[in-house]
Amino acid sequence: MFCPQCGSTQSEELKFCKVCGVNLHAVMQVVTAREPEEKFDWSKTWVQEMFLSAEEKKRRKAELELQMGITPEVRRYNEIKAGVIVGSVGIALAIFLFVFMGGLIASGKVTPDVAEILSRLWIAGVIPLFVGLALIINGTVVSKKLVELSRGDWKPEREGLAGVANPPKLASADTNEFIDAPLSVTEQTTKHLGRSGEKQ
Numbered sequence: 001m002f003c004p005q006c007g008s009t010q011s012e013e014l015k016f017c018k019v020c021g022v023n024l025h026a027v028m029q030v031v032t033a034r035e036p037e038e039k040f041d042w043s044k045t046w047v048q049e050m051f052l053s054a055e056e057k058k059r060r061k062a063e064l065e066l067q068m069g070i071t072p073e074v075r076r077y078n079e080i081k082a083g084v085i086v087g088s089v090g091i092a093l094a095i096f097l098f099v100f101m102g103g104l105i106a107s108g109k110v111t112p113d114v115a116e117i118l119s120r121l122w123i124a125g126v127i128p129l130f131v132g133l134a135l136i137i138n139g140t141v142v143s144k145k146l147v148e149l150s151r152g153d154w155k156p157e158r159e160g161l162a163g164v165a166n167p168p169k170l171a172s173a174d175t176n177e178f179i180d181a182p183l184s185v186t187e188q189t190t191k192h193l194g195r196s197g198e199k200q
Helices: 024-032 046-050 054-068 072-106 112-119 121-159 185-199
Strands: none
Touching: 072 112, 072 121, 112 121
């Protein structure tokens, strides 16, 4: 065995190092001791997530977003940005399908029935366009109200009585309100001492 203090080689039977005096028995116990096996904890896996209620999932998601700094305002801007992106993709898809299908029809290699279908295929780009418009409207109108409501939830708590013109003040102390207490132990002892002195 090697001594962890000085690095000298020692026999296994020694309890203390011959060179520096370190407790080798304690070192041996630490090296040979095994940590007890931990039982598998299902609450630390994805299985636990399956059994959470909808309210608990929503609460955890809100807590995680709060830790990441995602406020209702940030969510609103992200929603508007996503609406602009999706709407732009819809317009680009409609233009691409219109030009591409027009080229296929102009080539003359398609039958009139197929040409009729291909000429209307650009309408598929309208779907993401409307989804993007819906996200933009939701972000500018509905989410704006949610942001105002969330501000209303914490604003009065933060401001407290700052908006009140004359905040209430504590009344000054009135010593007449205190109840007369009986004499203390030392006062009663002093009275007894005074009386005993009178008898002498």
